[in-house]
Amino acid sequence: MEPAFFHLPTLELARRLLGTRLLHATPAGLSGGRIVEVEAYVGPGDPAAHSYRGRRTARTEVMFGPPGRAYVFQVYGMHFCLNVVSGQAGNPEAVLLRALEPTDGLELMARRRGLVQEVAGGQDLSPRLVRNLASGPAKLCQALGITPAQYGWDLRLSPLFICHDRDPVPDEAVASGPRIGIDYAGEAREWPWRFWLWGNPHVSRSRGE
DNA sequence: GGGACGATCGAT
C-alpha cells in the first residue's frame, strides 16, 4: 500500500478502491474480501453527505482528519456502515464501502451474519449464500464484525486494513450510477457517484448489470 | 427535553 493512496481525490479514490481487499483479523479468525461496490460522499458541497455544509459533530469528526481512517456510523437504529475517510485534513469527505466479494473466512462471515446454525467445518457454502454475505454496506459490517469500536481506525494497519494484492482494475470494468438511499438529497440523488465492478454478482443491487 | 429522521435489511 503506497502512502499516497488515500490522498487521491475522493472520486478517484472511490474507483481505485474497487478490486482492493478489506480484511479484518480478530481472535475468531481472518475475514474479508475484494471491494466490488463503493459510493463517494464529497464533503460540504454534497447534499447527500453527512458533512454537507461542513457539519461538524462528534459523529462526523473523523472526516475532518487525515484520509485513510474508518468512519463507522449507525443507520436505522440497528445497522452499521463503514467509510474510508478521504480528502486532505480539513476536507470532510469519504467513500462508503457497499459490497465485498468474500475471499477470506467465509464460514466466519456466515456465522456473524446468522446464516448458518452450526459450525460446518470445511463444508462448501452455496454461491447464493456467499452472494448474501457482504452484498450491502450493513451486511459487510456485520460479516466482518465491524462496529463503532473501529471508529477512527487507521485502515493501513492490522487488524482492520485495506491492501492491494493484484493489478488495478481497468476503467472499462467500472460501472457508475446514482447512489442508493439518498432520496432526500435533491438533485444530488442523480449524481453518478456509486461505482461498482461491471457484472460482478456480489454488488448490492441488480447484480451489477 | 422532545421529536423527526435515516448512506438498511429482510420478510411480505
Place this chain on the structure above:
DNA sequence: TCGATCGTCCCC
C-alpha cells in the same frame, strides 16, 4: 411495500 429500532441532530 413495509416495519424494525435507536442514535444523532436540530429545534423548542
